[in-house]
Amino acid sequence: MHTRRHLLLTGMAASLLAACSTMSTSSERPPIVFMHGNGDSAALWQTTIWRFESNGWPRDRLFALDQPLPLARDTDTVAQPGRTSTAESMAFLQAEVDRVLKATGASKVILLGNSRGGNTIRNYVQNGDGAGKVSHVVLGGNPAHGIWAVKGFNEQSEFSGLSSFVQQLNAPKGTNGDEITPGVRWLTLRSDSNDKYAQPDGVWIGTPGKPTNIGYDSPALKGATNVVLPRADHRETSFSPAAFAATWQFLTGSAPATTTATPEARIVLDGRLTGFGLSSTDPASGQFTNNLALSGAQLAVYAVDPATGARLGGAVHRKTVAADGRWGPFTAQPGTPYEFEIAAPGYATTHIYRSPFPRSSNIVNLRPDRILPADSDAKAIVIFTRPRGYFDAERDAMRFDGQSALPGVPPKGSGMSSSKIKLASDTQRAITGEFNGERVTGLTWPATQGHMALLELTY
Incomplete structure (x- = not known):
């Protein structure tokens, strides 16, 4: 070399x-x-x-x-x-x-x-x-x-x-x-x-x-x-x-004035709703990502309480996804966290919780998940995920449902971007993921009724 x-x-x-x-x-x-x-x-x-x-x-x-x-x-x-x-x-x-x-x-x-x-x-x-x-x-x-x-x-x-x-x-x-x-x-x-x-x-x-x-x-x-x-x-x-x-x-040729996202007064969100492909050799467990539109999927957006994840009223946006995959546009309120509920044939009803959006974006892409055979014994399933980075136990301050040791995350190295908790009870309750100051709280949902939750970090 x-x-x-x-x-x-x-x-x-x-x-x-x-x-x-x-x-x-x-x-x-x-x-x-x-x-x-x-x-x-x-x-x-x-x-x-x-x-x-x-x-x-x-x-x-x-x-x-x-x-x-x-x-x-x-x-x-x-x-x-x-x-x-x-x-x-x-x-x-x-x-x-x-x-x-x-x-x-x-x-x-x-x-x-x-x-x-x-x-x-x-x-x-x-x-x-x-x-x-x-x-x-x-x-x-x-x-x-x-x-x-x-x-x-x-x-x-x-x-x-x-x-x-x-x-x-x-x-x-x-x-x-x-x-x-x-x-x-x-x-x-x-x-x-x-x-x-x-x-x-x-x-x-x-x-x-x-x-x-x-x-x-x-x-x-x-x-x-x-x-x-x-x-x-x-x-x-x-x-x-x-x-x-x-x-x-x-x-x-010069340093940026800021490395943070400066807030906007009017926030419009949009993106594409996509799914997973299935392996032809083992459809039950072999799924792979793609960016193909999940046409016909149903999306509902709810404002939620930042401390409990509970919905603050009815849906503030609904849409049946068409062939282009777009789920918006949706005008969000500054400082408000949201739950994105996705229902589509072949998938679990997936509840995605996000921290508040500071600015508009047209690439808020969403994807429902599946309950894998290995998780079929769970009463509730919650995934804590960091799409733009990995979890590092030696470097980061993080907690998932009160645990500082995230399930599936090794004690050394930055190699895992998600952690999964399988709960033995389907009683609905608040669950929180924290990472270096960012906090996302959602609700657990019964896996026995085909639901799962995802706490998605922005940063």
């Missing part, structure tokens, strides 16, 4: 990032296209977009994408139902960039990618027609040199450092051996040692104690500006305040 220059995110790093930027600080901002990672959706960019808006980037210049089939194939060269190859993912991004350029009249876009989204971006810029349509690229937690590089271990996966896909992406470009496509400005953001997909040990790929032949610096690229975000987990390399600050500095 090439030696790659790294910057710790300090004052010196900020100065160097400023020197790297050539973008005007005028109000004419180019469009930004956000590409999510493996199995994810546009919704993960919600807080990042709020931060851009809060610093003056126009809302109509920010485009977060939903790739319909976001999961990579197990082997890139072998077709697999419900999954996409690197070529298919690149074709999706190519069409979306062309759509954004046409809609905005801009000559170039900025691309931000998390994890697998970085593979798609690099492929598009290097092997598609992206080099002439992209000015800047920011990659967070991109497995640029693979997640593993082990002989005989799924070598043609998109995430293998030995795959022909990764090898050609990293082939030296020019006499200095750069791994980046010239003519575009590149920033990579990585953790120091806390990214589950950039680990020397195979614990997170199912081979604990065995070497992956990958280092902590796998996301860095020779020729790019490479910044290290201390203690960041895999998703925080894109979605954290520190990641936003480094990105803004790189793009504009």
